[in-house]
C-alpha cells in the first residue's frame with residue numbers, strides 16, 4: 227500500500243542523509259522525498275511517499291521516530307489529507323500542436339510559464355494522479371522534458387503537524 | 390580554554406575514569422591536554438579496534454559509558470568494527486575521533502575520511518563539531534544519548550582546528566532535546582492486562598534478553614519469575630540476568646539453545662518477552678514459530694523492536710525495571726492459582742524435555758573436550774569470574790557450560806559476532822574490576838585477530854586468563870561445512886599456527902600448553918593462582934567436536950539437531 231509520511235526534523239546538516247540512509251539500509255521503498263525548511267528555520271519538513279505492507283509501514287514510522295534528529299512523524303495516509311505535486315513539462319509546440327498544447331494546459335489548469343517559437347513550458351500542480359493523467363493525455367513524442375517535485379502533503383482541518 | 394582542554398574537562402566532569410585510545414595527527418592537541426591532566430587514565434591500546442572493544446568491555450561490565458579516542462582517517466576506520474559491535478548489542482559508548490581542520494574538510498586532505506558518513510549506519514547518533522562553542526554541549530548530548538533509552542554508541546568527530554580554538558568552559562548540568570526523549574514508565578493498562586495473562590497462563594514461558602541487563606533489572610526479573618513459578622530462558626545476550634543454577638532456569642534458547650528451552654518456547658501458551666528482540670538466531674523461522682498459537686507480551690524500550698519479526702498481543706514500551714516493578718505489584722495483589730494444575734503439568738513436561746540432557750558430551754574421551762574445559766573453568770572460578778569470548782564454537786560452549794548467576798559477568802559479541810572482541814574486551818573488564826577473576830574464552834583463529842593486545846595487557850598489568858580452545862579449525866565454520874556442505878572444509882583449517890606458549894612469553898606473559906584431560910583442572914588452578922600474571926592457556930581440544938543442539942539456519946526453533954542423532 228502507498229503511504230505518505232510527513233515529518234519534522236532538526237534543520238541540521240546531515241539530517242537528510244540519515245533519513246535517506248535509513249531507507250536504503252533497511253530496504254524500504256522511496257517513491258519520492260521532498261524537504262525544505264519551515265517557517266521556523268531550525269526545523270525542516272519532509273514528505274516521503276513510500277509503499278509496503280502494514281508491518282513495513284509500522285517499522286518505517288518507528289525507525290524514523292528513532293532517528294535522533296527527527297522531532298515528529300505523522301503517517302498522513304492514516305487520516306484525511308491533501309497532496310500536491312508540481313510538475314514542469316517542456317513540450318514541442320509548433321504548427322497544429324501549438325493550439326492543442328494550450329488547450330490541454332487549460333483543461334488541466336496548467337500555466338504556460340515559458341514560451342519560445344517552438345516550445346512551451348507548462349506548469350501543472352495537483353495530486354500525483356493528475357500529473358500522470360496530464361502526461362497520458364498529451365502526445366508522448368511532443369514531450370521534450372519533465373521535472374516533478376514529488377508530493378508534499380498536509381493534513382486536513384485540525385490535523386496539524388507542529389511542535 | 391582550548392577545545393582540547395574543554396574536551397578533557399568534559400570527560401572529567403562526566404566522571405570518566407578510563408579512556409582507551411591511540412594518538413595521531415588530528416588528535417595531538419587533545420593528547421597534549423591529556424598529558425597535562427590527571428582526572429582520568431588513558432590506556433594506550435595497540436590497534437583502534439581494540440580501543441573500542443576495551444571501552445565496550447568496560448561498559449558491559451560496569452553499566453557505565455565506555456570512552457574511546459582515535460585519530461582521523463585510518464584511526465577512525467579501524468574503530469568502525471568496534472563501533473558496529475557495540476551498536477548491534479546496544480552498548481553505551483562515546484567515541485571521539487579527530488578530524489582534519491574545518492577548512493580542509495572535503496579537500497581529500499591527509500587522513501581525511503567522512504567519519505560521520507562512514508559510521509552513520511552503526512551508531513545511535515553522531516556529531517561533527519564545527520564550532521568550539523558547541524563542543525561542551527555536544528559532548529554532554531553524546532553521553533546523554535549513549536546512556537539513555539536503548540543505549541548505543543555515539544561518535545563525536547572533532548576537527549583539529551576546533552581543538553585549538555578558544556572558548557569559555559561551561560559544562561551543562563542537564564540537557565534536554567526536543568527531538569529525543571527516553572521513555573521509562575510503561576502503559577499501566579497494558580501492564581495490568583499482561584499481569585492477568587501471566588497469572589492465567591497454563592503453559593507460560595519467560596524469555597529474557599540483553600535489555601534486562603542493560604536496564605539493571607535482574608533483581609526484578611528474578612522476583613517475577615519466582616513469584617509466578619514460570620520457567621525462564623535467557624538469550625545469549627541475557628545470560629546472567631536470571632541465575633543459571635536455579636531450577637526455574639531452562640538454559641539459553643535459540644540456535645544453540647537447550648532442548649527444553651526451545652521446546653518450551655515453541656509450545657508455551659503465554660510468552661513474556663522482556664528486553665529481547667526475537668532475533669533470527671533465537672526463534673529461527675518465523676513461519677514455523679507462528680504455527681503454534683500463543684499470546685505474546687513484549688516489554689521493550691525501543692518501539693521498533695516490538696512487532697518487528699513476530700506479531701505481539703500486548704506491547705509494552707518502557708524500561709524493563711520500571712515495568713517489572715509495576716507488574717510485580719499487580720501480581721502480588723492479583724488473583725492467580727486457578728491454573729496450578731496446568732502449571733504443574735507444564736513443569737512435568739519441561740522436566741521430561743530437560744531429562745534428554747541435550748548438553749551431554751563424552752566424558753571418557755582421551756582428547757580434551759572443549760565443554761569440559763569450560764565446565765572446569767566454572768568450577769575453578771566458583772562461577773564468579775567475568776568471562777569474555779570471541780566468536781565461534783568456543784563462544785557457544787562458554788555460553789552453555791559457564792553457569793552465570795549474576796548479570797554483567799558474561800561479555801560477548803552477539804549481534805555482530807566479531808572475532809577479535811574477546812581479548813581487548815577482557816582488558817576493559819579487568820581494568821574496570823581490578824583484583825577480580827577475568828577469563829577470555831577464545832579460539833586459535835579468533836585470538837589472532839587482536840593478539841597484539843597482549844602487549845597492552847602487560848603494560849597495564851591486566852592479569853587476564855586466556856582460555857584458548859585450540860581445535861586447529863575455524864570450528865564454527867567447519868561445523869556448518871560438515872553439516873550443510875558435504876564435509877568440504879573450504880579454508881576453515883588453521884595452518885601454521887604460532888606456538889602460543891612462546892608467543893605469550895614473547896609478550897612477557899606466562900604460557901601453558903595442555904594436552905590431556907587429566908591436566909585441565911590443575912592447569913586452570915595453577916593459572917588462577919598466578920593472581921598478577923596474564924596466563925595464556927593453550928588447550929589442545931578435540932578437532933571434530935560440534936556444538937549441539939543446533940537449529941539449522943532457517944529451520945523452526947523446535948527442529949533441533951541433537952548430539953545423539955548423528
Ligand SMILES: Cc1cc2nc3c(=O)[nH]c(=O)nc-3n(C[C@H](O)[C@H](O)[C@H](O)COP(=O)(O)OP(=O)(O)OC[C@H]3O[C@@H](n4cnc5c(N)ncnc54)[C@H](O)[C@@H]3O)c2cc1C
Nearest residue numbers: 598599600604624625626643644645666690709803804806
Ligand atoms: C555464533 C553465534 C551464535 C549465536 N547463537 C545464539 C543462540 O543460540 N541463542 C541466542 O539467544 N543468541 C545467539 N546469538 C546471538 C544473537 O545473534 C543475538 O545477538 C541475540 O540473540 C540477541 O539477544 P537479545 O534478543 O537479548 O537482544 P539484544 O541485542 O541484547 O537487545 C536488547 C533488546 O532490549 C531492548 N532494551 C535495551 N535496553 C532496555 C531497557 N532499559 N528496557 C527495555 N528494553 C531494553 C533493546 O531495545 C533490544 O530490543 C548467536 C551469536 C553468534 C555470534
Ligand SMILES: Cc1ncc(C[n+]2csc(CCOP(=O)(O)OP(=O)(O)O)c2C)c(N)n1
Nearest residue numbers: 781782783808832833834835862863864865
Ligand atoms: C571478523 C570475523 N570474520 C569472520 C567471521 C566468521 N566466523 C564465525 S566463527 C568463525 C571461526 C572462529 O574460529 P575460532 O576462533 O578458532 O573458534 P572455534 O569456532 O574454532 O571455536 C568465523 C571465521 C566472524 N565471526 N568475524
Ligand SMILES: [Mg+2]
Nearest residue numbers: 832833862864
Ligand atoms: Mg578454532
